[in-house]
Amino acid sequence: MKTNSLNNMNKTGFKVPKDYFENFEDMLLSELKLKETSKNTGFKVPEDYFKSLDSHITEAVKKDNKPKVIKLFTWKKASYATAIAASLILMFNVFYTQKNTLTLDNIETVSIENYLLNEDFQTTDMASLLTNEDLDDFDSIELNFQEESLEDYVFENSEIEDIISN
Template sequence: MKAFKLENEPKIESGFKTPDHYFENFSTKMMEQLPVSEPKVISIFQKRKTLIMMVAAVLVLALMIPILTPSSTNTKELDSTTLENYIAYQSNMNQYDLISVLEPEDINNINSTVVLEDEALEDLLTTNSNLEHLILE
């Protein structure tokens, strides 16, 4: 085999050549070719503004719930126990004033027969400490 020497053989030139001063002006030419448009900026305050608006909306809704929902505690009907307690303890009416106001139909409704067993009556009398008051009435 023949000895191969790189320095003595004719060299083949490549088909590519760089223009004169190509690398010196490369960065300025590249910057000229880039688009000038600026990147989109997202503000932090915009997200905070929507968060504040959502919190305010929830707060308004929470404050409107008691106003919009009908309340069952505001009924104007009185139960009989409350009325009896008021008449007995808070007013100056006695039993004779009540009887004078009643109509005959109301008196007939009151006169219904109540069947009491002896044991129930005995239990009531033994447990009630206010027997003298009941006897006097």
């Protein structure tokens, strides 16, 4: 059998604060005096207040006091604001236009190369953009390449089938 049953317990587990029973009479008497003196709360309800409460509430609800509303944004104010904004934009566009036009000379070569690489331009696309005058300009450019660098480029960037077929 277990020795931890309720029949074998000697302690209840409850503790009484020190000097509790010595001060108990004084505490009980002070509580009783407090209850006797606090019967009157000091608050009074007017006579027939609860009988007339319903009528007062319904009268207050029936009154339709709508406050005067002043709109912050009206169509008239909005149209004035949009007209002013449109005229300012038009004025800036007319008077402060960019004098320098964009040409190929102003664009960096690296930017053009990156654009062509990223847009997957084919040689046929490029050829359709060039005119005869542009091609004549290319003929006047002298390119000085060494034979070794050209051979290295061809071997590294072309396949054997392309070389044999041509």
